[in-house]
Amino acid sequence: MTLWDANTWLGHYPFRATPDETVDGLLRRMDRHGIERAGVANLNAAFYRDAHSANRELAHWIAPHRDRLIPAAVLNPCFPGWEQDLRECAEAWGMCALRLFPEFHRYALDGAECRGIVETTSALGWPVVIPIQLEDRRQHHWMDTTSAVSLTQIAALARECPAAELLVLEALGVENSLFVRDPDLAEARVSFEFSRMATVLQATIPRLLTALGPARLLFGTGLPLKTPGPAILKLELLEASETVKEMLGAGNLRRLLRM
Amino acid sequence: MRKLDCHMHVHGGRRNWGWSDDAAIVDAADRLGIELLVCSIPVTDGRRADPEEVRSCNEGVLQAMGRFPGCIQGYCFVNPGDRQAALDEIQRCVVDHRMVGVKLYNQYKVNDPVVYPIIERSIELGVPILCHAGRLTDPADLARQPLISDAADFVDVCRRYPDAMVIEGHIAGGGDWEWSLKVLRNAPPSLYLDTSGSVMDAGLIERCVAEFGDERLLFATDMTMEGGVAKILDAELTPLQREKLFARNFQSMLDRRRC
Numbered sequence: 001m002t003l004w005d006a007n008t009w010l011g012h013y014p015f016r017a018t019p020d021e022t023v024d025g026l027l028r029r030m031d032r033h034g035i036e037r038a039g040v041a042n043l044n045a046a047f048y049r050d051a052h053s054a055n056r057e058l059a060h061w062i063a064p065h066r067d068r069l070i071p072a073a074v075l076n077p078c079f080p081g082w083e084q085d086l087r088e089c090a091e092a093w094g095m096c097a098l099r100l101f102p103e104f105h106r107y108a109l110d111g112a113e114c115r116g117i118v119e120t121t122s123a124l125g126w127p128v129v130i131p132i133q134l135e136d137r138r139q140h141h142w143m144d145t146t147s148a149v150s151l152t153q154i155a156a157l158a159r160e161c162p163a164a165e166l167l168v169l170e171a172l173g174v175e176n177s178l179f180v181r182d183p184d185l186a187e188a189r190v191s192f193e194f195s196r197m198a199t200v201l202q203a204t205i206p207r208l209l210t211a212l213g214p215a216r217l218l219f220g221t222g223l224p225l226k227t228p229g230p231a232i233l234k235l236e237l238l239e240a241s242e243t244v245k246e247m248l249g250a251g252n253l254r255r256l257l258r259m
Numbered sequence: 260m261r262k263l264d265c266h267m268h269v270h271g272g273r274r275n276w277g278w279s280d281d282a283a284i285v286d287a288a289d290r291l292g293i294e295l296l297v298c299s300i301p302v303t304d305g306r307r308a309d310p311e312e313v314r315s316c317n318e319g320v321l322q323a324m325g326r327f328p329g330c331i332q333g334y335c336f337v338n339p340g341d342r343q344a345a346l347d348e349i350q351r352c353v354v355d356h357r358m359v360g361v362k363l364y365n366q367y368k369v370n371d372p373v374v375y376p377i378i379e380r381s382i383e384l385g386v387p388i389l390c391h392a393g394r395l396t397d398p399a400d401l402a403r404q405p406l407i408s409d410a411a412d413f414v415d416v417c418r419r420y421p422d423a424m425v426i427e428g429h430i431a432g433g434g435d436w437e438w439s440l441k442v443l444r445n446a447p448p449s450l451y452l453d454t455s456g457s458v459m460d461a462g463l464i465e466r467c468v469a470e471f472g473d474e475r476l477l478f479a480t481d482m483t484m485e486g487g488v489a490k491i492l493d494a495e496l497t498p499l500q501r502e503k504l505f506a507r508n509f510q511s512m513l514d515r516r517r518c
Binding site for chain 2: 016017018019020135136137138139140141142195196198199200201202203222223224225226227228229230232233234237
């Protein structure tokens, strides 16, 4: 089974020592777990005032490994100059997705600034990627005052920007969300990375396959913040056709990234 | 490799944990190669548990044990504040109905003197006590569970009772696990730690082994089934260490039963 990981990071997470936070470390982990390629963004962008400095770092770090690592930009729509920065990410560094940190950068997902960057990014043909959280709330460092991004906010953004392809990382609770309950969102272009869902017992992944179809669930691990085995095991245990597993494992991300 | 899950739950009393039927637990265990699930039904949310409700919870566990003999075993949940009722319930469930141990939640801290008679009875019977635990860093979480026990509370009570077997629950679901592991260095031999919880932080299991050791570290899921198994498989451990965590350590606790 081919694995393309939608949810990896480089850079330093400031609240906990993380093994393998370097490019070599990430590639080593990917090799160990049979992950062929990965979408990656720079964690530093969540903490820098000018997030774009982290995009420059990322481009430099992964330049020798573009066959494995697919870079995603991080920008703050409330910081000046994001339009020019976005162009640089696309034209100079060949990035092909945008990750947003509304909680760390303190803006509303359904606000005008965010709508602007999402529409501009979508016009490039890029997916907009939104991590729900970087770390479990119960163990937050005292300087980390963020909350989890709510699926209700993401639903509002999906309504505001229906042409945008949204990808939710660390998704949880989707089976009880508006994305399943509201018929108006049945065709929403929103996909969900399933590392926090379950194949057995709660069976949220099989239930969402039925509710949303196989095109809207994606494999991701959270490497190197998280250990990747659980997400891989969930895909292995899934009782679905090889075609569906291939979509979840790699095909859906490949489609979103137009690769 | 054998796998004994020392921290799991079944439906019963007023509790429905979110799956359709407890047969789903057995199915999950089969698919993950888990031989035994030791289950309880605690009264949660910081509520005081009256004897009638406690008994109803334990009836649910006994029903599951009867329905799935060999796969599901039970802990007897008690509220130490109702001393005689708690001791009577331990007699009924552990001695008469062969539950394997006692379950405490957050009605009292584990080192509150009101808990001492429960611990003393567990020593007489040679059975473990599994207790809900956490070092919660979010004030809102802590406000909901003001009497949750943290690692320091466990160390305190285990120093008082070196012959007990007290399991601190879900290191990977109880808040700041780095703080907890620092406190658990050189913990008394009566203190055990289970690996359950939904947190999949890279390096967590390795840190548990480094700080707490591999002799009293116990595999468990607490309903995070794939993650519970995969985080042990992912961790950089020797085959012997993995065997100890998955089964050997808990089996040695079960072998100390005297009733």
